[in-house]
Amino acid sequence: MSEEARAREDICRIAKSMFDRGLTCGASGNISVRLSDGRLLVTPTGSSMGFLDPARISLMSGDCRHLGGDAPTKEIPLHSAFYDTRAGTGGVVHLHSTHSVALSMLPEVDPDNVLPTLTPYALMRLGKVQLLPFFLPGDEGMGAAVRGLAGKRSAVLLANHGPVVAGKDLWAAAYAIEELEETAKLALLTRGVNPRALSEEQVRAVVRAFDIDW
Template identity: 80%
Template sequence: MSIESKAREDICRIAKSMFDRGLTRGSSGNISVRLPDGNLLMTPTGSSFGFLDPARISLLAPDMTHLGGDKPTKETPLHSAFYETRSGTGAVVHLHSSHSTALSMLPEIDPDDVLPPLTPYAVMMLGKVKLLPVFLPGDPEMGEAVRGLAGKRTAVLLANHGPVVAGKDIWAASFAMEELEETAKLALMTRGMDPRILTAEQVKALQDKYPS
């Protein structure tokens, strides 16, 4: 099996797992993977994570020219911004997962660091997650907002929309995305309960050992 064929299969396999576990629904969410030649595979617009066809995954050139497969997701500018600003990015995952989206709506969250340091793995896998403003779906300004972070964040949360996570490959990006969603769930479950969080010293030790 070629590298591209395996990447197509991995996209469909991971997407189906996320759909089956309720992390995304309907035709929401999108995934992209960068191939060794620089081309990108991207889930098509209007497609459901539960019913993707490997042969119909969109193929794009590094400049986002459509080379084959179905028309790509309208969130292409969002994906391209991560590839352009983070050289080690091999995949990007964007979901409309419920807990992360709910967290984005709360007035008290810190827009520079939306996740409270509840567990070591959230700090290790995500670093600080930036809250970005509300944009219309597909708005190129989403990509400009990500570029404005100059590659310093591996994950962002789009207000009233959902999380976006970049990783070295599709597995790393997917695992980090699930950690983000679970941490958001914990934050909502413990809201108003004054939970014990990691200390500033513990967070710094994790960030020094596992830079994002």
């Protein structure tokens, strides 16, 4: 199987798994993969992640010209911003996952580090997650906001919208965004009960041990 064919299959397999588990619903969410030659595979606009057809995945040039397949998601600028600013990015996942969206609406969250330090795996897979302001869906300002981070964050949370995570490949991005959603769920479940989060010393130990950009 060619690299492109395998990537198409992986996009559909991961997307369906996320849809089936309620991590995104309806026609929400989108996924992209960068191939070794720089071209991008992107989920089509208006498509449900639970019912994707590998043959209809959008094929884009490295500079985001549509080469084949269905028309791509309108949030291409969001995806391309990660590819252009974070060297080594091979996959980007964007979801409308419930707990992450709920967390983005709480007034007390720290916009520079949305997730409380509850587990080591959130630190390991995500680093600090930046809260970005509200944008209209498809607004190119989302991409500009990601570019403004100059590649310093692999994960952002769009206010009232959902998380976006970049990884070295599609699987890494998928695992990381699921960790984000589970940590957001933990944060909401423990809100107001003063949970024992990781101490500053424990956070530093995790950061040192796993060489996290913190």
